[in-house]
Structure formats: structure tokens, C-alpha cells
Amino acid sequence: MFIFKSPPPLSLYIHVPWCIRKCPYCDFNSHAAADDLPEDAYIDALLSDLDSELPAVWGRTIQTVFIGGGTPSLLSGNAIDRLLSGVRARLPLKPDIEITLEANPGSAEQERFAAYRDAGVTRLSIGVQSFADSSLQALGRVHDSNEALRAARAARQAGFDKINLDLMFGLPAQTVEQALADLQTAISLTPGHLSWYQLTLEPNTLFHAQPPILPDDDAKWEIQQAGQSLLSAEGYTQYEVSAYASGGNRCRHNLNYWRFGDYIGIGAGAHGKITDGGHGVVTRRWKTRHPRHYLASAGCDSCIDGERQLDAGTAIFEFALNHLRLNDGFHLDAFESASGLSRERLLPFVQAAVTAGLLTQQGDHIRHTETGWRFLDDLVACFMPEESEHAGDGKH
């Protein structure tokens, strides 16, 4: 039975679906941009889309905003200002709100970053991927290593003290030494946050159809172990599979996803998850993916590409899928407040994972073992409902 009292914290995700060109490994909803981006029309569409979401979140305060993509840094400072002013006019924002914007070094300049800051952006996330020109070329990136360095410095000079750098490892022909050199360079730029992803070959990408030669599993494991030691020695604590932060710099927006919090999703292909506390219903909803169709339909019913209410089995699975990515595990009362289900529904799954040596339970605190952390997919599979209705999360 669902037992909702009050819904979980609420975030806002805003998707910008254009990039300078499509990277061959990327399965995000991003499309090569024409020269004249319809940015005014897109901001209007985003705000109409937000208007249509308001009845579902009446009276609730937004804790974090994430403007992701695609490449949001293709938008001008004016466009971001109009967007955030429109958001503020429609929804109450938490006073010390975190507002992140994703930037690509190929479209980064100090003046533009300063305008984003003036508009209210508090955190920049820069997609560096690597500081080695050979790796950047192999990844089909539009920027070189100098531009990546310049972007990180420009963010600091524009006054941002919350900066994330995205790096990937396990790149074509990459050695352990090269992967560590990328991390060293990133650390020398003193970002408070580093996202360090292993390159994956996603279906429907060029790399999936024509796979490059990647380091083998042993080499990737060696890179991961050495990189984690380096990050830890430099004061970066791993708090999620791919996320490392120094001091109080954990990403509050992503933490809300991983804790199975609520979020409104606006923009082409954006996904949302909203809990109706009164009726104990969790609804996922996603918008039409193609920018042209989105522009024509935002705010109307035809903009909604799909919607589904989570049954109990799916809610348990999705809670585990997200929460088990976090280093510090979870408490059973967090399960009850985020899923609206009683702990008795979860415990048989936990017990099976404990018996398999993948989880430990101390009182109400559930955490993975070392084996569970290494074989996270096996651990998450322990929470799979018997008749799965899981259709993929498809976050931004």
C-alpha cells in the first residue's frame, strides 16, 4: 500500500537539444544546430511547457535547477536571463538555490559565462572529456585541449566558484598514464566537482555501429583503481559511481535524482517524475524529442510523448536503481518517504542481496559490500520486479 505523507524535494530540469555537431558516442537528445538557433522561440516554448506543468506542483518550492543538453552554452546570456526570470515568475525558488548550466568548451567565453552568472546561474558544468588532443579527436569533439583549459579558467574568471568538469576514461587507445594525466590536469584547475565517466558504447550511436578499439576490461579496471586513489589523495570524495567532490561541492540536483526525488522536466525529450502526495501516485512523463515538433507543440497535450504511473514493483526497482549508485547507501525511512511504500515491501529484496553478499544491513541502514559496488548491475538486478514494467529511465 502507498503511504505518502508529503512528497519528496522538487527540482527542475531544462533540456536544450542542440550541439555544434553530434559526437559519435552520444545518445542524448541532441541535434546539430543550424547557424540561426531559434533561441527566442525556444525560451517561449520552455515557459509554455512549464506553465502546463504548474498544476501538478502547486505550492511546492524548487530546490535545484539544471539546464542540460545538448549544449546549453549555445544560448546567449539574454536567453538564459529570460528563461530564469520566467521560471522565477512562475515558481517559488529556494533562497540558496543551485542552478547549474552545462557548457561545452567549443562554445565557451568569459563574457558569456559572466552573463549566465548575472542571470542567476550558480554552477557551471564543463564537458571537457579529455585534455589530450589525440583523445579529443578520437571522440570527434569540436574543441582541442587548449580550449578545454581556457573554458575552465574562463569559468573561474567569470566568478563561478562552483565548477564541475566532465571527463571520460577508457577512451580509444588510451593508456593508464594518459587517463591519469587527464585527471591530474583537471585537478590542477581546482574544480570543486569532477564527473569521471567510463566511455560506454550506447545503441543508436556511430560508435556502436563502428566500434573503436577501446582498452580491455583489465586496463579499464586498472585506470579506475589508480584514478580513484589519485582523486582521494587530492581531497575528492567519491559519492556516486562517477561523481567526486571536494568539501561541500556535491551536486544537489543529481543527488535529488539518485535519492528518487521529484523533478519537472521541460524541453525537447525532457523527462519528469512527480509524486502526488495526496493520492500516493508517482507519475513519469516525457516530452516529444524532436526540436521542431517540440517548438510547435510545447504547452499542448501533443507535446507529451508518454506518461506512466509507477506500480509498486517498478517504484521499488527504480528506487534501488537510483539510490544504489550512491556511496553511502540509504535508510529504510528514506525508502518509505521517497517511494510511498512500507519498508516490508523492500526487505525481501534486501535480504536476497544480503544473502548474495552484495549488500549489508545494519539496523535501518542499507549499504553495498565491496562486491556489490563492483558488480552494481548484479546488485540492482536483485530488485527487479517479477513481471517488469520497467521501460528505462531515460533521464536527460
Ligand SMILES: C[S@@+](CC[C@H](N)C(=O)[O-])C[C@H]1O[C@@H](n2cnc3c(N)ncnc32)[C@H](O)[C@@H]1O
Ligand atoms: C549530456 S552530456 C552534456 C555535456 C556537453 N554537451 C558536452 O558534451 O560537452 C554530459 C556528459 O555525459 C558524458 N557522456 C556522454 N556520452 C557518454 C558515453 N557514451 N559514455 C560515457 N559518458 C558519456 C560526457 O562526459 C558529457 O560531458
Ligand code: SF4
Ligand atoms: S556529448 Fe555533449 S556535445 Fe557531444 S553530442 Fe552529446 S550532448 Fe552534444
